[in-house]
Amino acid sequence: MCESCGCGQPDENVTFRKPGEKEEHTHSHGGVTHSHIHGDHDHDHNHSESREIVIEQNILQKNDLLAERNRGYFEAKNIFAVNLVSSPGSGKTSLLEKTIRILKDKCTLNIIEGDQQTMLDANRIEKAGAPVIQINTGAGCHLDAGMINKAAKSLEIKDNSILLIENVGNLVCPAMFDLGESKRVVIVSVTEGEDKPIKYPDMFQSSDICVINKTDLLPYVDFDVEKFREYACQVNPDLKFFELSAKTEKGMEQWIRWLQEKD
Amino acid sequence: MHELSIAVNIVEMIEDNAEKEKAHNVDKFEIDVGILSGVVIDALEFALEEAVKNSVCSKAVWKINKIEAKAKCRKCGHVYIVDDYFSPCPKCTGFGKEILQGKEIQLKSITVE
Numbered sequence: 408m409c410e411s412c413g414c415g416q417p418d419e420n421v422t423f424r425k426p427g428e429k430e431e432h433t434h435s436h437g438g439v440t441h442s443h444i445h446g447d448h449d450h451d452h453n454h455s456e457s458r459e460i461v462i463e464q465n466i467l468q469k470n471d472l473l474a475e476r477n478r479g480y481f482e483a484k485n486i487f488a489v490n491l492v493s494s495p496g497s498g499k500t501s502l503l504e505k506t507i508r509i510l511k512d513k514c515t516l517n518i519i520e521g522d523q524q525t526m527l528d529a530n531r532i533e534k535a536g537a538p539v540i541q542i543n544t545g546a547g548c549h550l551d552a553g554m555i556n557k558a559a560k561s562l563e564i565k566d567n568s569i570l571l572i573e574n575v576g577n578l579v580c581p582a583m584f585d586l587g588e589s590k591r592v593v594i595v596s597v598t599e600g601e602d603k604p605i606k607y608p609d610m611f612q613s614s615d616i617c618v619i620n621k622t623d624l625l626p627y628v629d630f631d632v633e634k635f636r637e638y639a640c641q642v643n644p645d646l647k648f649f650e651l652s653a654k655t656e657k658g659m660e661q662w663i664r665w666l667q668e669k670d
Numbered sequence: 671m672h673e674l675s676i677a678v679n680i681v682e683m684i685e686d687n688a689e690k691e692k693a694h695n696v697d698k699f700e701i702d703v704g705i706l707s708g709v710v711i712d713a714l715e716f717a718l719e720e721a722v723k724n725s726v727c728s729k730a731v732w733k734i735n736k737i738e739a740k741a742k743c744r745k746c747g748h749v750y751i752v753d754d755y756f757s758p759c760p761k762c763t764g765f766g767k768e769i770l771q772g773k774e775i776q777l778k779s780i781t782v783e
Contacts, residue, residue, distance in 0.1 A: 458782060458783075459780070466776060466777060469679070605756050608754060641756040641758075644766040645766075
């Protein structure tokens with residue numbers, strides 16, 4: 408569902424590309440198109456037959472059903488799927504690059520990159536040494552289960568591997584869309600405010616892990632780690648934390664161990 | 671920002687159900703929106719104005735019911751009304767809670783002819 412978001416952009420504007428692949432446009436124009444204006448003529452109808460039908464259907468059910476299909480597929484193949492969410496600029500791609508460099512000889516990693524535009528992240532990931540597919544959502548502000556279904560099939564992910572999904576940088580909309588992931592990880596950098604968890608509670612409430620990144624910058628910023636943890640635990644007392652710097656690699660070993668143990 | 675896509679989904683769901691009922695017009699529809707659903711009701715109202723155009727419910731009136739949120743304290747089991755995820759239990763001040771109600775966004779009913 409909802410491959411388009413906010414602007415109501417049509418689905419065909421979402422593209423899937425591996426590095427080196429040319430952008431492909433496939434359109435089918437099998438039928439004859441015609442247009443007509445609604446409301447330019449009247450129909451007779453009988454208002455006495457008006458009846459109320461109880462529906463009670465979850466509006467996100469299409470996405471949720473597809474997400475469950477993805478989850479079943481990942482479970483059957485023993486794929487540990489991680490959905491990485493954050494604001495733009497928290498260091499998701501840098502964390503992925505370092506993770507790939509450390510882990511690529513120890514286990515099989517696959518990456519799905521989500522951005523509105525460009526192949527920049529996929530190219531960085533490919534250089535780091537992992538199979539990757541880039542989803543460009545056009546104007547869409549989040550990935551959804553349908554996109555992951557298509558991207559995961561295209562990647563031909565091997566059994567017993569790890570799939571890291573970098574969502575579109577946005578701390579609001581991706582919270583609502585289950586992708587069928589095994590775990591959700593929210594990443595925050597210390598250059599952001601420590602009040603993020605209570606300003607954007609949905610994302611912290613729906614995540615399993617919180618990575619506090621760029622800790623090498625702590626001496627230069629006012630970020631209060633304890634206050635941040637306190638706010639985050641008020642929203643979600645089950646949240647598990649990793650404090651690290653993807654740049655200096657300090658603290659990376661716990662994050663890597665967690666991924667390897669597929670906890 | 672995601673409210674327009676939610677609105678488009680609502681209209682698709684109404685069209686599917688109207689088709690099942692062999693109805694040509696939808697006069698009214700009702701939506702339940704929980705206060706913890708992540709949907710801003712004003713933004714949804716605005717988005718629906720656009721989404722219903724040229725659909726089976728283009729002339730329908732709609733009602734959006736704001737559903738309050740209820741949580742059960744994990745520590746003491748007290749059930750209480752919440753406005754957000756981070757307020758403590760009024761009885762024991764514990765933060766751990768299970769949300770019982772208030773996360774839903776659902777199409778409750780349609781009135782067809």
